[in-house]
Amino acid sequence: MKIKDIETALEIFEEACIKHSEATEQGDYKTANKYYAKIIKAATFLKSENAISNLKDYLSSSFVGIRLWAACYWLAVNEQEGIEVLEEIVKSTGIHSLTAETTLSEWKKGNLKF
Template identity: 45%
Template sequence: MNVKTAISKFIEASIKHREGIDQGDSRTANASYKKLYNSYVWLKENNHVSELVILLDHENEGVRCWAARYTLILNKEKAEKVLEELRSSLSHNVSFSAEMTLKEWEDGNLKF
């Protein structure tokens, strides 16, 4: 895998994860989560997690939400801002995810 492939897989899996959640399809959501997490792990192990920062401006809310979660430690201000904006999303699943991510971050429960 290379950085471009890892980012592409992260984006695709983030989109599919949100679709799975929105449709109540746990099989798709879980499989997609594994793919996006594996992409994150590859980026982390190869010192390229910072590449996810560009996804904070992605057009898809699911991509922005996952990118914000994984970049909180790298770009706290921007990631928190994205999550705060997503808390008012029309998608209940996105707004809830953003809210819980911020809560867990503030409580010190997120580990990277």
Template identity: 35%
Template sequence: MARVVMALPSENLVATVEAFCQAATTHAEATNSGEYKTANRAYANLVAALKCLEAHESTHLLRPLLHSAMIGPKLWSATYFLSRGETKAVDILNQLATRKDILGFSAQMTLREWQAGRLTFHFPA
């Protein structure tokens, strides 16, 4: 049975990408400062934005974030695309893995899990 998805106006998809960016930025900041509750809420918002974009077959709108100056959107978009088999994300994560902070470590572990075939992107219910 074919999946039916209601069309969203393009401005709603742009708002969804902006919500992804905000959530990714908040997650990175909270991770760096050890605020795990804030990071967990940001992750839930990030996943909600991804679910919406996937439902509307619009995850391609995240591609520009691979070149973002902001670490959160860059890290999370690269992680998303890596989990979808896009090898361009490897270069970006390798670059981020050189950072000497928790986000660099996150990029290292993401690559390690991907190389071991264990990277999955879980969407909580």
């Protein structure tokens, strides 16, 4: 999969976040890992094109998986906004709440780089 432009990277990011989220909820780690790789690839492309700011619109997505991943990458752009989105997810129920909580904890310890 070769990403050629920002629009394609955003489409891949969005779809992969949804699929990763669904697989995570179902406990299907193999599928989740497959889509995790696509999320990373799309985000890496966006960073290389100085286009990570395009993820801002995803911070208010109706899909928790999109909000979660966008907020993770947003931490490096606007830490406070990223934290706010992750804290909102922490207040929800389910596996994504734990993921957001762990992400915040590790970010604050300095153990994460996006």
